[in-house]
């Protein structure tokens with residue numbers, strides 16, 4: 001009974017102590033309110049454990065595997081022309097880069113690290129990340145998108161689950177196909193201003209690789225996974241910003257896989273072989289009449305091009321107050337300003353955190369203004385870029401270039417090798433090889 | 437079909453492509469070279485600065501892992517070894533004992549062991565800790581601030597874009613070279 005009393009009174013004391021300290025004003029910073037005692041017993045002080053991050057060697061290994069897989073994918077696509085081998089390599093990629101290495105950092109995401117590092121000198125970038133960005137681009141510049149075929153973990157997941165490909169109407173895939181450009185522009189804008197890593201925020205499969213993640217990431221992953229079973233590579237074709245860069249490289253590539261091993265006999269067998277809309281049908285020589293209308297349309301387009309570019313640039317730059325809100329500092333400055341001007345009574349954790357840090361509001365406002373200005377300029381560039389892209393696409397539609405054979409569209413072909421086996425010349429060649 | 441003008445068109449186009457390709461290759465090379473020049477050989481990892489942390493509790497909820505990679509750690513040489521521990525007991529606890537209802541930690545992750553009268557040692561059981569920062573707040577407000585949060589690198593999968601860093605109201609997260617992966621308090625932090 002007595003003991004209990006002591007305890008309760010002690011608890012009371014404890015409470016009073018709390019209240020007193022609360023009144024003095026508490027802070028979470030390290031304070032030596034109670035100095036460390038001199039122990040009489042032979043107490044040994046423990047140490048805070050510091051488990052090491054993953055060893056450096058793994059990063060080097062990733063780089064090595066990336067290089068090796070690029071070489072293999074290129075060899076399988078160009079030399080072996082083997083869908084089978086590419087498929088197995090794709091499984092390896094999903095297992096290694098996806099499930100084992102948990103999907104970070106990938107070449108697609110490295111685009112943001114590169115951009116931020118270019119704009120912010122203090123941003124630390126490891127050599128490995130630079131090479132993850134550059135190697136696939138260089139390979140694509142020489143051999144086409146063999147990286148996409150079997151190395152990129154995001155692409156290969158979609159490749160593996162594609163069961164019943166369905167062709168989308170041409171106009172729809174054209175319109176959806178504009179999104180990667182916009183996404184690329186936004187990614188670069190947000191990365192350059194240090195506002196956000198958009199690709200990582202909306203990574204489709206990282207939650208799947210980790211079997212773990214926030215609800216919205218899991219839903220996003222499930223959505224893309226299900227869609228990929230009937231629509232060929234929806235992320236690659238309608239979202240991936242790195243894919244745009246790869247597409248450009250591929251369009252100029254030194255060599256590229258071809259449908260037929262030697263010559264096209266226009267048998268039309270491959271016409272529907274590509275689930276990614278990358279096979280172009282032959283186009284007959286145009287009569288002068290058609291050519292003239294095409295030329296007239298081209299002139300018109302070039303005439304309105306500056307107008308489109310300027311209008312879109314202006315529109316996006318007008319959006320800068322909205323876009324810049326993605327940046328933490330701008331959001332915070334807005335909240336602080338609304339609190340200070342009495343527009344809101346509600347404080348947020350962010351504003352409380354800011355106030356306890358003791359930074360003057362002026363510093364915050366200046367910083368926010370600087371960022372908004374960047375977004376204003378960035379908006380002009382982004383809008384102008386989108387204008388260029390749209391004009392370029394329209395030019396592509398109005399120039400009708402004569403095409404003799406069934407050919408691959410180098411921009412969108414991911415070198416998956418599906419169409420090879422549709423070509424009778426391929427079978428022919430294999431047969432002669434066996435006979436030899 | 438094969439007339440000379442057509443042929444020269446083809447060569448002209450090929451020449452154009454060759455030159456653009458070389459320019460692109462040089463461009464990629466230049467950017468990579470520039471960045472490799474100022475890159476680190478180290479890998480980069482995430483860590484939070486305990487002095488900036490405002491104990492909001494998001495570390496427990498926002499990590500991409502179900503069980504957060506952020507855990508509480510204890511700077512033993514900063515601790516006062518008090519029996520009245522602001523990190524251990526609830527402020528309104530009736531008894532300063534080890535009963536679960538009197539402990540601040542929702543999972544009972546802080547273990548206390550008697551050293552000598554009147555001193556106790558507090559240790560975090562990392563298996564139980566969820567990184568909610570309740571004890572950190574208690575210890576910082578009423579004690580020495582020896583309990584604090586750290587990203588534990590045996591657990592963290594090192595996301596390119598840390599999901600907690602995005603939402604941390606103290607802006608406490610930053611990228612660190614992997615040879616200095618912790619921001620420790622006390623003597624360990626000085627070395």
Ligand code: SF4
Nearest residue numbers: 148152155236240243
């Ligand atoms: S388009 Fe993008 S996501 Fe798809 S395989 Fe290529 S790099 Fe990967």
Ligand code: SF4
Nearest residue numbers: 489490491492495604
């Ligand atoms: S999110 Fe930031 S402020 Fe909140 S507990 Fe974690 S480190 Fe502390």
Ligand code: SF4
Nearest residue numbers: 541565566568569571
């Ligand atoms: S109170 Fe929260 S942060 Fe502290 S030990 Fe318990 S679970 Fe970990």
Ligand code: SF4
Nearest residue numbers: 499592593595598599
């Ligand atoms: S980097 Fe990823 S795993 Fe590590 S603490 Fe942040 S969200 Fe969690």
